[in-house]
Amino acid sequence: MRIAVDVDGTLADIHKPLVEKISDMNRIQLSTDDITDWNWGPIIRRLGLTSSDCVDMTDEIWTMQWRTIPLTDDHIVTALSSIQANCILDIVTSRMVENSVKQWLAHYKIPYDEFVLSKDKQELDYDLYVEDDPYLSEILPPGKTLFLYNRPYNRNVPQGVNTVKFSSFDELPGLIRKSLESNRT
Secondary structure: OEEEEOOEOOOEOOHHHHHHHHHHHHOOOOOHHHOOOOOOOHHHHHOOOOHHHHHHHHHHHHHHHHHHOOEOOOOHHHHHHHHHOOOEEEEEEOOOOHHHHHHHHHHOOOOOOOEEEOOOHHHOOOOEEEEOOOOHHHHOOOOOEEEEEOOOOOOOOOOEOOEEEEOOHHHHHHHHHHHHHHHHO
């Protein structure tokens, strides 16, 4: 069993330092709940920022301040260690600041087998995807399963045959085990 695990928004709460940066730049108070869609949300656009601006800022945070990026969940290391005991667990990210991301993963002692850079994750040969991207559920090939980590910008995605939603990483090993058992029958 091969599992792809995303970084930004799934393991790394990049949105916290991004929101702090945008708040400071604009002398306003934002929270991560203000990021209400995959393209950063209407508040960001009202401030005159584009998705590209936000990506550039997150790259800068990764490069200059990777130590300030918190985990999204305190149970990540335990959950991924449990999963990795029985599966191939790769980090798959489109974030092109590879060194900083690898330092961050090592800092938090996040287990993984391989580190893969890809903008087209759905084209890679994985059985399961652990992600926060709400659109991946629409483009994954048949037979692939998305484990969608609940975030403010993906809450409207329905759970379905190939989409399993979860809110805490302590749920993930059991959900994956259950999914594997149901696929065997």
